[in-house]
Amino acid sequence: MIERRVVVTGLGLICGVGNTAPEVWDGLMAGKSGMAEITSFDLTGHPVRFAAEVKNFDPLKFVDKKESRKMGRFIHLALAAADEAMKSSGLEVTPAIADRFGVHIGSGIGGFDVIEREHSALINGGPRKISPFFIPASIVNLAAGHVSIRYNAKGPNEATATACTSSAHSIGDAFRIIQRGDADAMIAGGTEAAITPMGVGGFAAMKALSTRNEDPTHACRPFDKDRDGFVVGEGAGILILEELEFAKARGAKILGEVIGYGMSADAFHMTGMAPEGEGCFRAMSAALKVAGVSPDKIDYVNAHATSTPLGDALESQAIENVFGERAKNGTLLVSSTKSMTGHLLGGAGGLEAGITIMSMLNQTAPPTMNIVELDPLCRLNYVPNKPQAAKIDYALSNSFGFGGTNGSLVFKRWTE
Numbered sequence: 331m332i333e334r335r336v337v338v339t340g341l342g343l344i345c346g347v348g349n350t351a352p353e354v355w356d357g358l359m360a361g362k363s364g365m366a367e368i369t370s371f372d373l374t375g376h377p378v379r380f381a382a383e384v385k386n387f388d389p390l391k392f393v394d395k396k397e398s399r400k401m402g403r404f405i406h407l408a409l410a411a412a413d414e415a416m417k418s419s420g421l422e423v424t425p426a427i428a429d430r431f432g433v434h435i436g437s438g439i440g441g442f443d444v445i446e447r448e449h450s451a452l453i454n455g456g457p458r459k460i461s462p463f464f465i466p467a468s469i470v471n472l473a474a475g476h477v478s479i480r481y482n483a484k485g486p487n488e489a490t491a492t493a494c495t496s497s498a499h500s501i502g503d504a505f506r507i508i509q510r511g512d513a514d515a516m517i518a519g520g521t522e523a524a525i526t527p528m529g530v531g532g533f534a535a536m537k538a539l540s541t542r543n544e545d546p547t548h549a550c551r552p553f554d555k556d557r558d559g560f561v562v563g564e565g566a567g568i569l570i571l572e573e574l575e576f577a578k579a580r581g582a583k584i585l586g587e588v589i590g591y592g593m594s595a596d597a598f599h600m601t602g603m604a605p606e607g608e609g610c611f612r613a614m615s616a617a618l619k620v621a622g623v624s625p626d627k628i629d630y631v632n633a634h635a636t637s638t639p640l641g642d643a644l645e646s647q648a649i650e651n652v653f654g655e656r657a658k659n660g661t662l663l664v665s666s667t668k669s670m671t672g673h674l675l676g677g678a679g680g681l682e683a684g685i686t687i688m689s690m691l692n693q694t695a696p697p698t699m700n701i702v703e704l705d706p707l708c709r710l711n712y713v714p715n716k717p718q719a720a721k722i723d724y725a726l727s728n729s730f731g732f733g734g735t736n737g738s739l740v741f742k743r744w745t746e
Contacts, residue, residue: 333509333510334508334509334510334511334573334574334575335573335574335587336505336508336509336571336572336573336574336587336588337571337572337573337574337577337582337584337585337586337587337588337744338569338570338571338584338585338586338587338588338687338741339419339420339421339570339571339572339577339582339583339584339585340414340415340416340417340418340419340420340421340569340570340585341414341415341418341567341568341569341570341585341684341687341688342410342411342412342413342414342415342416342418342566342567342568342684343411343414343565343566343567343568343681343684343685344384344387344407344410344411344414344565344566344567345364345382345384345563345564345565345566345567345671345672345674345681346364346365346381346382346383346384346385346563346564346565346670346671346672347362347363347364347382347670347671348362349384349385349386349387349410350414351414351418351684351688354671354681354684354685355685355688355692357670358667358670358671358685358696358697358717359694359696359717361670361697361699361715361716362670363382363546363547363548363550363670363699364382364383364385364563364670364671364672365380365381365382365546365547365549365550365561365672366380366381366382366383366546366547367379367380367543367546368380368381368383368525368530369383370383370525370526371526371527372527376527376530376531376534377534377541378530378533378534378539378540378541378543379543380542380543380546380549380561381525381530381561381562381563381564381672382561382562382563382564382671382672383525383564384407384564384565387406387407387410389401389403389406389409389410391410392406392409392410392413393406393409399463400463400466400467401467401472401476402440402441402442402443402444402467402468402472402523403441403443403523403564404437404439404440404441404473404521404522404523404566404677405441405467405472405473405476405521406523407521407522407523407564407565407566407677408435408437408473408474408476408477408519408521408566408568409473409476409477409480410566411519411521411565411566411567411568411680412435412477412480412481412517412566412568414568415517415519415568415569415570416481416517416570418570419570419572419582420580420582420583421515421570421572421580421582423481423482423483425482427514427515428482428483428484428485429484429485430485430513430514430515431481431482431483431484431485431513431514431515431516432478432483432485432486432487432488432504432507432512432513432515432516432517433474433477433478433481433483433485433486433487433488433516433517433518434474434486434487434488434489434490434500434501434503434504434507434516434517434518435473435474435477435489435497435500435517435518435519435520435521435568435680436470436489436490436491436492436496436497436499436500436519436520436521436676436677436679436680437470437473437489437491437496437497437520437521437522437676437677438491438492438493438494438496438522438524438675438676438677438731439470439522439524439529439675439676440468440469440470440472440473440491441467441468441469441472441523442468442523442524442526442528442529443523443526444464444467444468445468445528446526446527446528448460448461448464448468470489470491471487471488471489473489473521474487474488474489475487477517481517483517485512485513485515485516486507486512486513486516488500488503490503490520491676492676492731492733492735492737493675493676493731493732493733493735494634494636494673494675494676494678494679494729494730494731494732495676495679495729495730495731495735495736495737496520496675496676496677496679496731497519497520497521497567497676497677497678497679497680497681497683497729498520498678498679498680498683498727498728498729498737498738498739499593499679499729499735499737500518500519500520500679500680501518501519501569501571501588501591501679501680501683501739502591502593502737502739503518504516504518504571505518505571505588505591505739506591508571508572508573514572514573514576515570515571515572515573515576515577516570516571516572517568517569517570517571518568518569518570518571518680519566519567519568519569519677519679519680519683519684520566520567520674520676520677520678520679520680520681521565521566521567521568521676521677521680522563522564522565522566522674522675522676522677522678523564524562524564524675525562525563525564529562530562533560533562536601537559538559538560538601538638539559539560539561539562540557540558540559540560540561540637541558541559542558546561548699548700549561549637549700550636550637550668550669550670550672550673550699550700551637551669551699551700551701551702552633552635552636552637552642552666552668552669552698552700552701552712553635553642553646553666553698553701553704553705553708553710553712554637554700554701554702554703554704554705555703555704555705555706556702556703557637557638557639557642557705558637558639559637559638559639560636560637560638560668560672560673561637561668561672561673562672562673562675563668563671563672563673563674563675563677563678564672564674564677565671565674565677565681566674566677566680566681567674567677567678567679567680567681567682567683567684567685568680568684569680569683569684569687571588574587584744585687585691585744586687586690586691586741586742586743586744587741587742587743587744588739588740588741588742589620589621589622589623589740589741589742590617590618590619590620590621590622590623590726590738590739590740591616591617591620591737591738591739591740592612592613592614592615592616592617592618592619592620592737592738593613593616593735593736593737593738594609594610594612594613594616594736595609595733595734595735595736596608596609596734596735596736597609597734598734599734600732600733600734601732602640603640603641603644603645603730603734604644604734605644606644606647606648606651607644607645607646607647607648607649607651608648609730609734609736610634610644610645610648610649610728610730610736610738611648611651611652612736613728613730613736613737613738614648614649614652614726614728614738615652616738617726617738617739617740618652618726618740620740621724621740621742623724623740625652625653625654625656626653626656627723627724628653628662628724628725628726628740629662629663629720629721629722629723629724629725630662630663630664630665630686630689630690630695630720630722630725630726631649631653631662631663631664631665631725631726631727631728632665632666632667632682632685632686632689632725632726632727632728633645633649633664633665633666633728634666634678634728634729634730635666635668635698636666636668636673637666637668637669637673641730642666642705642708643705643707643708645728645730646664646707646708646709646710647707649662649664649710650709650710657710658709658710660710660711661711662710662711663695663711663713663718663720663722664698664710664711664712664713665695665696665697665698665712665713666698666712667681667682667685667696667698669697669698669699669700670699676731678729679727679729679737679739682727682729683727683739683741686725686726686727686739686741687741689722689725690722690723690725690741690742690743690744691743693719693720693721693722694717694718694719694720694722695713695717695718695720695722696713696717697713697714697715697716697717697718698712698713698714698715699715700715701714701715722743723742723743724740724741724742724743725740725741725743726738726739726740726741727739727741
């Protein structure tokens with residue numbers, strides 16, 4: 331079977347740093363933090379009081395009021411990012427191509443806000459108070475479902491729920507769907523909206539979150555010796571993927587090429603990473619093998635690094651083991667944009683894939699903010715505190731999730 335080439339022709343991003351891809355990029359270049367005290371619920375009794383909320387977001391710009399009530403916030407965010415991605419791609423879905431056009435949008439948690447609201451309705455008013463839209467407003471695949479309906483995408487329609495690797499897996503699986511000829515174009519990425527009392531409270535109960543309530547903007551500090559946990563973020567990242575000749579035939583502007591995708595399992599612990607980052611190592615190695623490029627070709631890695639004490643060090647070790655001397659001597663640029671966006675959980679890989687594409691377009695690596703003193707176990711060039719102009723022809727984006735599920739994507743800068 332001849333594997334077809336897959337290119338990126340559109341992207342849409344929304345997170346605490348900005349509500350469009352240009353806003354997000356400008357925010358990252360300015361070192362803007364999306365983190366602040368939570369405004370969406372009563373913080374009484376909560377040990378962690380901050381997150382990276384999407385600001386000034388009006389879902390009614392993307393869906394009418396009646397329909398909006400039937401959707402969880404994660405669906406609203408996916409529709410917003412898909413709207414931007416489709417408009418930027420210029421792709422028009424005609425009846426002739428509808429059944430060759432698909433959707434693959436992941437989410438780790440789905441409609442947590444809806445689940446909490448309807449549970450409260452049940453407790454306070456009994457079963458008859460549960461909304462008939464409870465299930466379709468909250469289940470993970472309904473983001474993909476609504477996007478499919480909106481754009482008449484009659485091809486493959488899937489959703490991945492693999493914790494914080496969900497949207498990286500969705501992009502990778504969409505890449506493979508096009509490669510093998512099951513579709514010519516896919517809307518792919520992820521979305522998450524878990525800044526809720528149960529969402530934040532649950533991660534806080536695990537001791538997974540930073541507790542720097544007095545200084546939210548500097549709380550997320552990947553690779554720094556004083557990092558103390560991640561910051562919950564929300565948002566969505568959507569890419570438009572197309573088969574190369576299909577994109578060329580319609581005169582699409584090509585933003586980059588997807589060339590590699592690797593997966594692995596730690597098979598070690600439900601929340602902790604395998605020793606030496608062994609599972610991360612295998613995911614990155616598999617992605618490079620599929621891409622057909624040697625490690626020395628990669629110029630930039632958008633790291634998963636969430637600002638947890640163990641995870642950042644193990645990912646750094648895995649990167650050292652994959653990239654060898656280039657990682658150790660600082661030639662390879664590595665950064666964690668979660669230092670500004672927070673951790674979008676299942677939406678992180680979609681957001682960061684888009685950021686990685688923009689890094690190649692702008693030939694600039696975004697910074698890792700809030701590095702004051704590096705952890706001795708973190709020995710790489712993390713682009714500390716300000717962006718770095720650089721030649722970025724090949725880039726890799728990492729996503730790792732609870733349950734030991736790992737995904738890595740390799741992108742190539744587009745040149746004619």
